[in-house]
Amino acid sequence: MRARFDSSYIRSELERIGEQLDDPLTVFLIGGGAMAFQDLKTTTKDIDLIVASGDDLGQLQAVLLELGYNIVREPDEEYEALGAQRILENDDGCRIDIFHQQVIDKLVLSDGIRKRSERYLNPSNLVVELVSPEDIFLFKAVAGRVDDIEDMFSLLQTDLDFDVVEAELAAQIDLLDQELFVTYVNEALADLTEQHNVRTPLHEPVAEITERVYEELEVLHALDEPKSMPALQQELDYTTVELQDIVSRLEEKDAVKGTADRIERLSTTI
The missing domain is CATH 1.10.10.10 (Winged helix-like DNA-binding domain superfamily/Winged helix DNA-binding domain)
Structure with missing residues (x-):
C-alpha cells in the first residue's frame, strides 16, 4: 500500500522546492494536495501540480531530481491513464505528478481556473496557487483514480457553486474542441x-x-x-x-x- 502524506509534509516539500529554485516558478496545486490545505482531506498519496510551460516543467523536474526524487519510469495503469508529463517519487514514497497545461487530455489550465486559484504559499522562488474547490471537483471527475469519488463527496460539503462548475465544463469543451x-x-x-x-x-x-x-x-x-x-x-x-x-x-x-x-x-x- 502506498504511503500517505498530510498537509505539513506537503508544505515542507513545497518549501524545499522553493528554496532550491534559482528562478521564480508558479505552480497550480490541484487534487488531494490542495484539498489537504483546504482541510477537506487529512492525507493524500500524491501532489498534483500543473505548470504553464515546458520551461517550467523542465525547471521543476531538475529541482526535484536535485532533491532526491526519481522519475517513475513505469507507473501503474491508473497513473499512466492520468497522463502526467512527469511522475517523480522520493524515498518516502511521496509522488509528485507534473502536468503541462493539460490533465489527461480532459482538462486544460484555462483562464477561469487561473483566476479562481488563490495564492497559498510563496516559499522563496516558488509561487503555489491553490485551485478552487469547484475546479478540483471537475478534475476529480475526469481523473478516474481510486480515491476520486470519495474526494468528490468531500468537496460537496463545501457548498460548491455548480454554476461555476458547469461554466468551466462548457469552457473545457471549447478549449478541447x-x-x-x-x-x-x-x-x-x-x-x-x-x-x-x-x-x-x-x-x-x-x-x-x-x-x-x-x-x-x-x-x-x-x-x-x-x-x-x-x-x-x-x-x-x-x-x-x-x-x-x-x-x-x-x-x-x-x-x-x-x-x-x-x-x-x-x-x-x-
Whole structure:
C-alpha cells in the first residue's frame, strides 16, 4: 500500500522546492494536495501540480531530481491513464505528478481556473496557487483514480457553486474542441450517486451531453462504409428527424460528410 502524506509534509516539500529554485516558478496545486490545505482531506498519496510551460516543467523536474526524487519510469495503469508529463517519487514514497497545461487530455489550465486559484504559499522562488474547490471537483471527475469519488463527496460539503462548475465544463469543451471527455464526468457522477446516494445540479446537463455523444458514436460506428440515410436508418433505431439531427451534429464536428445520396465517415473521433 502506498504511503500517505498530510498537509505539513506537503508544505515542507513545497518549501524545499522553493528554496532550491534559482528562478521564480508558479505552480497550480490541484487534487488531494490542495484539498489537504483546504482541510477537506487529512492525507493524500500524491501532489498534483500543473505548470504553464515546458520551461517550467523542465525547471521543476531538475529541482526535484536535485532533491532526491526519481522519475517513475513505469507507473501503474491508473497513473499512466492520468497522463502526467512527469511522475517523480522520493524515498518516502511521496509522488509528485507534473502536468503541462493539460490533465489527461480532459482538462486544460484555462483562464477561469487561473483566476479562481488563490495564492497559498510563496516559499522563496516558488509561487503555489491553490485551485478552487469547484475546479478540483471537475478534475476529480475526469481523473478516474481510486480515491476520486470519495474526494468528490468531500468537496460537496463545501457548498460548491455548480454554476461555476458547469461554466468551466462548457469552457473545457471549447478549449478541447470535443465533448467525449464529458462521458468520463458522467461515469464519475453515476458512481457518486451509487456510492453516496447524492445528485448534483451537474448530473442533468452532463447526462444530456453524454447521451448526444453516445448517439454520435453509434452513428460513426455504423458508417464503416458510406451509406444512404435510409440504409443508416434501417440499421439504427432512430426516426428520420433524430438521425438527421445526429448527422448534422457530426457534420458540424467534421466527423462525417453528407451528400445527396450518401453519408461518409471522415473521422472516428469527436
